[in-house]
Amino acid sequence: xxxxxxxxPKEYESDIYALWExxxxxxxxxRGNNDTFSIVIPPPNxxxxxxxxxxxxxxxxxxxxxxxxxxxxxxxxxxGADHAGFETQSVYEKQLEKxxxxxxxxxxxxxxxxxxxxVAENKDNYESQFRRLGASLSWKHYTYTLDPKIVAQxxxxxxxxxxxxxxxxxxxxxxxxxxxxxxxxxxxxEYKEEASHLWHITYPLTDGSGxxxxxxxxxxxxxxxxxxxxxxxxERYASFIGKTVKLPLMKREIxxxxxxxxxxxxxxxAVKITPAHDPNDYEAGKRHDLPFITVISHEGKIxxxxxxxxxxxxxxxxxxxxxxxxxxxxxxxKEEDYTHNVGHCYKCGTVIQPLLRDQWFIDxxxxxxxxxxxxxxxxxxxxxxxxxxxxITYLENLRDWNISRQIAWGIPIPAFQxxxxxxxxxxxxxxxxxxxxxDGKTYRRxxxxxxxxxxxxxxxxxxxGLGSDDYKKFYPLSVxxxxxxILYPWVSRMLMFGLYNTGEIPFKTVYLHGLVLDQHGxxxxxxxxxxxxxxxxxxxxxxxxxxxxVIAGQSAxxxxxxxxxxxxxxxxxxxxxxxxxxxxxxxxxxxxxLRHNPKAETPADNWMLHKLQQSIREISDCLDNYRFAEASxxxxxxxxxxFADWYIxxxxxxxxxxxxxxxxxxxxxxxxxxxxxxxxxxxxxxxxEDESLLITAQWPTEPKANDKEAAIFEEVKSLVTEIxxxxxxxxxxxxxxxxxxGAQLLNEQRQLxxxxxxxxxxxxxxxxxxxxxxxxxxxxxLDIDAATAExxxxxxxxxxxxxxxxxxxxxxRLSNExxxxxxxxxxxxxxxxxxxxxKQQLQKLSDEQARFSK
RNA sequence: GGGUGAUUAGCUCAGUUGGCUAGAGCACCUCGUUUACACCGAGGGGGUCGGGGGUUCGAAUCCCUCAUCACCCACCA
Numbered sequence: 001x002x003x004x005x006x007x008x009p010k011e012y013e014s015d016i017y018a019l020w021e022x023x024x025x026x027x028x029x030x031r032g033n034n035d036t037f038s039i040v041i042p043p044p045n046x047x048x049x050x051x052x053x054x055x056x057x058x059x060x061x062x063x064x065x066x067x068x069x070x071x072x073x074x075x076x077x078x079x080g081a082d083h084a085g086f087e088t089q090s091v092y093e094k095q096l097e098k099x100x101x102x103x104x105x106x107x108x109x110x111x112x113x114x115x116x117x118x119v120a121e122n123k124d125n126y127e128s129q130f131r132r133l134g135a136s137l138s139w140k141h142y143t144y145t146l147d148p149k150i151v152a153q154x155x156x157x158x159x160x161x162x163x164x165x166x167x168x169x170x171x172x173x174x175x176x177x178x179x180x181x182x183x184x185x186x187x188x189x190e191y192k193e194e195a196s197h198l199w200h201i202t203y204p205l206t207d208g209s210g211x212x213x214x215x216x217x218x219x220x221x222x223x224x225x226x227x228x229x230x231x232x233x234x235e236r237y238a239s240f241i242g243k244t245v246k247l248p249l250m251k252r253e254i255x256x257x258x259x260x261x262x263x264x265x266x267x268x269x270a271v272k273i274t275p276a277h278d279p280n281d282y283e284a285g286k287r288h289d290l291p292f293i294t295v296i297s298h299e300g301k302i303x304x305x306x307x308x309x310x311x312x313x314x315x316x317x318x319x320x321x322x323x324x325x326x327x328x329x330x331x332x333x334k335e336e337d338y339t340h341n342v343g344h345c346y347k348c349g350t351v352i353q354p355l356l357r358d359q360w361f362i363d364x365x366x367x368x369x370x371x372x373x374x375x376x377x378x379x380x381x382x383x384x385x386x387x388x389x390x391x392i393t394y395l396e397n398l399r400d401w402n403i404s405r406q407i408a409w410g411i412p413i414p415a416f417q418x419x420x421x422x423x424x425x426x427x428x429x430x431x432x433x434x435x436x437x438x439d440g441k442t443y444r445r446x447x448x449x450x451x452x453x454x455x456x457x458x459x460x461x462x463x464x465g466l467g468s469d470d471y472k473k474f475y476p477l478s479v480x481x482x483x484x485x486i487l488y489p490w491v492s493r494m495l496m497f498g499l500y501n502t503g504e505i506p507f508k509t510v511y512l513h514g515l516v517l518d519q520h521g522x523x524x525x526x527x528x529x530x531x532x533x534x535x536x537x538x539x540x541x542x543x544x545x546x547x548x549x550v551i552a553g554q555s556a557x558x559x560x561x562x563x564x565x566x567x568x569x570x571x572x573x574x575x576x577x578x579x580x581x582x583x584x585x586x587x588x589x590x591x592x593x594l595r596h597n598p599k600a601e602t603p604a605d606n607w608m609l610h611k612l613q614q615s616i617r618e619i620s621d622c623l624d625n626y627r628f629a630e631a632s633x634x635x636x637x638x639x640x641x642x643f644a645d646w647y648i649x650x651x652x653x654x655x656x657x658x659x660x661x662x663x664x665x666x667x668x669x670x671x672x673x674x675x676x677x678x679x680x681x682x683x684x685x686x687x688x689e690d691e692s693l694l695i696t697a698q699w700p701t702e703p704k705a706n707d708k709e710a711a712i713f714e715e716v717k718s719l720v721t722e723i724x725x726x727x728x729x730x731x732x733x734x735x736x737x738x739x740x741x742g743a744q745l746l747n748e749q750r751q752l753x754x755x756x757x758x759x760x761x762x763x764x765x766x767x768x769x770x771x772x773x774x775x776x777x778x779x780x781x782l783d784i785d786a787a788t789a790e791x792x793x794x795x796x797x798x799x800x801x802x803x804x805x806x807x808x809x810x811x812x813r814l815s816n817e818x819x820x821x822x823x824x825x826x827x828x829x830x831x832x833x834x835x836x837x838x839k840q841q842l843q844k845l846s847d848e849q850a851r852f853s854k
Numbered sequence: 855g856g857g858u859g860a861u862u863a864g865c866u867c868a869g870u871u872g873g874c875u876a877g878a879g880c881a882c883c884u885c886g887u888u889u890a891c892a893c894c895g896a897g898g899g900g901g902u903c904g905g906g907g908g909u910u911c912g913a914a915u916c917c918c919u920c921a922u923c924a925c926c927c928a929c930c931a
Contacts, residue, residue, distance in 0.1 A: 006893070191928090198931085216931060229931095263930055271931050280929045341928090354929095390858070394927080488926085519866080521924090552879075553867040558859080559924080563866040565880040572893045583890030622870095629868070633878065645895085652889060721897095728885065728897040758888075758896085806875070818911035827873060827912095834874075 003585070003685065007578035009542025012681040017131050020680075025695045026138045028474075032072035032698070038474035039065060040463050041137070042482040042490070043080035043145060043456075046119045047088040050129045052516045052524070052550065052562065053483065055534040058135045059547040060513060060628055061481050065136055066673040067623045068478075070699035076474050078463050079130060079137040081123045082145045085410035085452035090180060090347050092118050092409070103181075103408070108447065111408035129535060134543050134676045136695065141470075143463045145455060146411070153462035154455035155414050155429055157501060162427050166363045169415075169425060173282045174402055176355040177345035178300030182406040183359060185451060186399060187489055189343040189352050198338035199323060200268060202331050203228060203245040206253055212240055213333050215267025217340060218277070219326065220319040222247065223306050224295035225254055227273040229284060232258035234269050248331040249322065250307070257288050276356050296353055315353070359404040360413060360448075367496040368395040374495065374505050383511045383626045384557035387487055394488055395496075403451045410449030417444055453489055457497035460506040480507035484514055484557050511626055514559035516550070521561045532562060544675035545571035551674075554629050573636055574678045577671065580644055581682040584664050588657035590687040594665070598658035600706065604650040604752070605659045607713035609705035611642045612666050616702050619670055632674045639667050646717065653752040661688065666700045716749055716756070719776040723757040726771065729795055730788055734758045739765045740780035772851075774799070774844040789852050796849045803842040810835040 020026065028036070039061050044054050061077065069075040092115045093103055103111055123144065130137060143150065161167040174183035199219045204211045214228055225247055230237035237256075244253045261280060262271050275285025276292045285292060297303045302310045302318045309325075310318050326332040343352035372395050374380065375388055382388040404413065412431035418424035419435075419442045426443060430436055435444050455462075460480070464471040476498075480491065491510060498506030517523060518530040525531065537546045549567030554560050600606045615638045622631035643663055651660055665686075672679040672694055683694035691697040723738065738759045740746045746753065750762040759782070768781035771789050784792075813819055813831055820828055 003890095005891070214931080218931080261930085266930060273931095278929080278931075280931070283929085340930090384859095386858070390926080393857080397927080485925090521866095555868070558867095561866060563880080565866070568893080569879050572891095575893045576891065579891035579894090581890085586890070625870075627868095627870075630870090633868075637878085644891085648890080649888095649895095724896060725898090731885070734888090755888090802875095809875085813911085816911055820911080822911050823873075830874065 003578065003582045005579075005582075007542075007575045007678060007681075009544065009574070009677060010539070013132070013134075013543055013677045016677050016680050016684075017134065019684075020136065020693070020695055021139070023693055023696075025693060026077065026136050027140070028074040028076045028138065029696075030072065030074045031696065035071075035073040036076070036474055037065070037068035037073045037478045038076040038078075039479050039481060040078040040143075040460055040477060041080055041135075042486075043082035043143070043459070044126060045084035045087050046081040046122045046126065046144075047084060047091040048122060050126065050133075050534055052532045052534050052537075055133060055537075055546060056513055056516055056550050056554070057481065057483070058130065058133050059551050060511065061479075062133075062135045062547075062676070063551070063628055063631075063673040064479060064481070064623070064626075066676060066695065067699070069136070069695070070669065070672065070697060072698065074473070076141065076470070077135070077137045078141040078143060079127075079135070079139065080143040080145070080459075080463060081126055082456070083119060083409065083452070084145075085449060086180070086182065086347070086405060086407055087452070088119060089115060089407050089409040093180075106408075108408040115409045132535065132538055132543055134547065136676070141463065145452070145459075149465055150455055150458075150462050151411050153458045153466065153501075154411055154450060156466075157454075157458055157497060158414060158450075159427055160501070161362060166366060167360060168363060169358060169360050171356050171358050172361065172402070173276075173279055173354040174357045174359055174404075175343060175352045176298065176357065177348065177350050178296075178298060178353055179348045179350040180345060180407070181298060183355075183357060183402055183404060184345070184352070185402050185453075188346055190346040191341045191343050193339055194342045195337065195339050196342075198267060198336050199326075200333040200335070201248065201272070201326055202333050203248065203272075205240070206244045206246050209243075212237065212245060212256065212270050213268045214270045214272040216272055217338060218274075218319070219322050220302070220310075220315055221274040221277045221295055222272055222322065223250060223302070223310065224274045224276050224293035225250075225272045226275060226285065226290040226293060227254050227288065228256045229259045229262050229271045229273050230256065230269060231260060231262040231264045233260075234262075234264045237270060248329065249325060257284075259284050259287065277354055279354055282354070292356060294356060296355065298355060300350075300353060315351070357404075359402050360415070360446075362401045362403060364398045364400055364496075367500055368398050370499045371395055371492070371496045374499060379505050380495075380507065381509045383509070384555075387484065387510070387512055387557060391487060391492055391495075395492060398492075401451075403454045404446075404448040405451050406448055408449070410452060411455055413446045413448050413450055415446045417446065418442070419444055453493055456490060457493035458501060460494055460498060461502055466502065475502070476505050477507040479509045479511055481511040481513070484512040487512060509626070512557050513554065514557055517559055517561045519562055519564070521559075524562075537567060541567045541571040542574060542677070544574050544677050544679075548573065548632055548674050551628050551632060556626065569636075570675075573639070574675055576640055576644060577667070577675070577678055578682065580639065580648065580667075581664060581685070583648060584660050585685065587651075587655060588661055588688075592657055592661060592688045594661055594688045594690065595658055596662070597703070598656070598662040600659060600709070601656055602650075602654050602752075603709045603712035603716065603749070604647060604654065605656050606706045606709035608643070608647040608659055608663055609703045610707060610710035611638065611647075612663060612700075613702040613705055615642075615670065616666070616700050620699070623673070635667070635671050635674060639671065643667060649756060650713075650752055653755045662703070665689065666703075668694060669697060669700050672697075712745060712749075715745065715777065716753060719773070719778060719780070720753060720757045722773055722775040723759060723782060726773075726782060726784075726792070727758070730784065730792060732784065732788070735760055736770075737783045738762045738780055739768045739770065739783060740778055741765060741768060743778045743780065746778060746780070772844060772848050774841055774848065786852075793849055793852045796845055796852075800842065800845045800849065803838055803845060807835065807838050807842060810838060 065075055065077045175189045176183050196217055198215050200213050200215050202211045202213050240256045241258045244255050247254050273281045273284050275281045275290050276294045302313045304311055372392055375392050414429045414431050416426050416428050435442055460477050461475050494506050545567050548570035552566045600609055619631050619634050668679045680694045736759050746762055753762050770781040770783040773780050
């Protein structure tokens, strides 16, 4: 035998991958039709190793790709890596921290160069990890998110939006992380419930006629209050409107204004207005033309314009001091416990400060409209479907997008500001220059970079190159497969930008996978130490087993706990396949000539072809509908239950090399998308195979089978199963003989039945002796002695009880007139048949019981 | 405050438009040197599908309601 007993993935995987690459198998090429299929991978962040989620992503995508390649389509699978701006810079900063340094030790340019080198190593690392996972990627198309074509596309998008008035710059409240020193988009802020207090502060009226009390969770911002607001309908405060109060701790006079946004039921019904540090107050400040006073700096400290006592204090220190000062000066009316939502930096957990800043914004309204229309018209299929509606709802409520980031690592924003006229901004791509001269005026580059998602939004066509041959052929992409957690930050924006830049939807299908959780259902994270390294698992079980194990039981959109047992099961599957191949190669030899229409001679042959026919149909159907886990389960059972346990066992009695070889060939093809390495490895050992590579072989088509013959083997199966059951429960050896009366089939299948059921012989008799079988339709007996048979009576009793229950259930159903009238005829007939055979079986069982219990 | 998803065997999970006796892998029990495979073979046990109500001839599946968990969204100071 050519193959060793146990499949050792490590011995073959890298050679197989090299063989595919050398054969140019990953390059898109049509085989037999003109269809195309394209996927661009969601580029992993090039700042670490692949995690298990990447394994899942690549697995799912590669299954879809390999299946479609075998269908003969020109298949493009584009690899890539993400510079992941802020993400990567913060990873790098952590590394600097370990070295006792920080980003402030470097200029932006130096920092950029250092991160660049840091990322370069990881990028190479990824390539080898993608290969180990077996992903059939077109390496020529490899794209990094800082490649010139990606940057160029980002600039084109920016320019187009600038020209069409979608981009604007303005001083707005932005979500600012004072630790990382950068602003964020709304979607990036993480809200958490926090226990705090609601402080009631008394503001005395300037005219001395009394006071008004406001309630706030952020007393420190009172330094920047420029008004107190009440609801115009609030009778309690009607007489206060238009008056002024004297702001405690500050020597400023501020007005009491009326605004409908104030909720009369909350707190005291009077709100302090700090336009520079609260989104609501910001809006109110605009409406009422109030001054904007900045109290908190970008470093998270009280600014130098504030009273000396508070200058330079951290926010929380300032809060403490202000509360105690207010108390001391009798301005604090009360302090009550209060739990509310507070925004945090999703990376470092620092409380996000709403701060005023000049930033670039995109007016989203013109972009969301076509996207919503496209979604509503059903142009894009979603798996799971529910995510489509969620996305529509999200888009309907979307606000403008802040795309400026105050970090070094990213794509510079191609905008320059006139040194003499701050309002004068121009678009220019010479971002390597700090200043440029245009028309005799000097302009300075905006030091900010784009939000990474801004450039990623064009990923589906920027990778192909807008207008290129690849673009014409492969755009829109067939599928966008990515994590359900980035539906909003990524999928939504790709959709909007795709429609905006290309006039077309960027992908026809969206497949979203859930998170891979740890074995107890908790999120995996480095800090919890429950992260699983996919490469370790590939080492341990093989790449195929890793892939099959991770996708097993995974359904679209749902999170799933990691279960190592599934990898074990998948590894065993690969080994089973390996041994099936060993057996078949040994049986039929190297000089065998493969025929693609195998000749079925026996019922078993027809049964096997029938199973293959059915499986090809079902597995293709699952794959067409993105039900990967179900498809792989079907392959598993086709190989293990049908082919190995029944057909191969049967073939030991009656060898048909044609069907054996055809069965193996078909199963290798069906299994290939799920287990590419082991299937290709086996394929390469098959001397009789005429297609040189499995990866580019044709997906199987359904063979013809004689269903009547196939049904005969089903009969044999149930006969054999019954005999095995009796033998096992009676603990019999292999010396019994099976007698039958006038069953032609049993004569024909004599040796097969004897072998499968492990009986000594199958003999035709005039009248039987021993235990009469009850499940099979044939008239047969197992020759067991009276004593053993009697002990089987109890077992018969159990079966009789079961049959009686089944019969009464079926009779109940049939006696229900509404059932007979309303249920489809097919079902009613089926119920009648079932009742009939249940009655027959009960009769046999009772006869046997009567015979043995005398 | 609103929304979405989950709840099925000891564990991890499937179950497509309502229709055979609710499935899988692993775990468990019994037996087994059988022409490839102990990463194996044969047989078996185990679930009132989270609770309650409803629609229907028929519900894990549709509707209502409650509970628990998870996630998302929202400017209530």
